Amino acid sequence: MAKNLKDKFDITIRKINSLGISAMMHGYLAFDEHEDLLVPFRTWRNGNTVEAAKILRTAFNYNIPERWSIAHLYQAVIDKESHVNQVNYITTLAGYIHWYLTGEKVLGIGDASGMFPVDVGQQAYRTDLLEEADILFNTEGFHKAVIDLLPKIKVAGDNAGYLTDEGARLLDPDGNFRKWLCYVST
Numbered sequence: 001m002a003k004n005l006k007d008k009f010d011i012t013i014r015k016i017n018s019l020g021i022s023a024m025m026h027g028y029l030a031f032d033e034h035e036d037l038l039v040p041f042r043t044w045r046n047g048n049t050v051e052a053a054k055i056l057r058t059a060f061n062y063n064i065p066e067r068w069s070i071a072h073l074y075q076a077v078i079d080k081e082s083h084v085n086q087v088n089y090i091t092t093l094a095g096y097i098h099w100y101l102t103g104e105k106v107l108g109i110g111d112a113s114g115m116f117p118v119d120v121g122q123q124a125y126r127t128d129l130l131e132e133a134d135i136l137f138n139t140e141g142f143h144k145a146v147i148d149l150l151p152k153i154k155v156a157g158d159n160a161g162y163l164t165d166e167g168a169r170l171l172d173p174d175g176n177f178r179k180w181l182c183y184v185s186t
Contacts, residue, residue, distance in 0.1 A: 002172035012176050019163070021101070023094035026065075026114045028072030031089045038083035041093065042072050049075040059136055060129050062117055069115035070133065070146070077142045084142060087149060090115070095151045101170065102161030107151040116150060123155050 005011045028042040042048075049066040052075035056064040064071055069090055076084050091099065092115060095107045112118055116133075117126045125147060133146045154160045168177050 002174065002177060013172060014176055016177075019101075021094060021098045023092070023097050026067040026069065027092050028069050028076075029091050029093065029096050030073070030076075030083060030087045031091075032083075032086040033088040035089075038086055039076075039081070046072070051075060052078055055136070056133075059132055060117065062129065064117075067114070069150075073146075073149070074133075074136065074140075077137055077140045080141075087144070089151075090149050091151050098160065099151075101163055101167035103164045103167075104161035105151045106154045106160050108160075109153050109155050112151065112153045116146070118153065124153055125150060 002013045005013055026043075027046070028039075030038045032038055045067070047066070049071040053064050053066040053068070053071040055078075056071060056074060069092060073084075073087070073090055089105060091105065092107070092111060094111050095105070098107070099105050107115070109118060109120070109123060112125070117129050118124065119126045130145075130147050137144070137146065163171070163177075169175070171177060
C-alpha cells in the first residue's frame, strides 16, 4: 500500500486515522490453539457442505446457506475430519486479514452474519441457535462451545483494534508508518 502511494503520487504515509478491512465474508479458516492453520482455506464456493447446511436449516428453523462458516465446520464434524478436535478458532478471509494486521479476532456484524446467525438488536450471535448448535455438535462427538470458536462481533464505529508492528510492516515495509496512530474498523 505505502509503496503504491509513493510510486504513483510521491507521498510517504506516516499517519492514517482509520483503516477498513474488506474481504470474503464467507468460508472457513480453522486454527488450532497455537494459531496454526489446520486445513487449506475453504471458500464460499466450496460445494461440500450440502448435508450440514440442510441439517442446520432444519434444526435452527433458519436459512443456513452452504457457504456459511458454521456449515463448513459442521460438515467437517459430520465427516469426522481429522482436524476438528484441534479447532480453537474459525474465521473468514476478512477475519483472518483483520487478525493478521491487528492481532484482534473480530468481525463486523455484517461479516459475522455470514458465519453464524446474528441478533442485530443484541449485536451478538443468536444465543438460542448457539445452544442448538452445541447440542448438534455434541451428538457428533464435538464438545467445544461454538461461541468460543467464533470471532467477537463489532459494529460500525467500534474500535476493532490497532495495527500491530507486524501489520504496519506488512502495509509499509520501509517503516515510515506510525502504527500506533491507526484505528482499524471492520
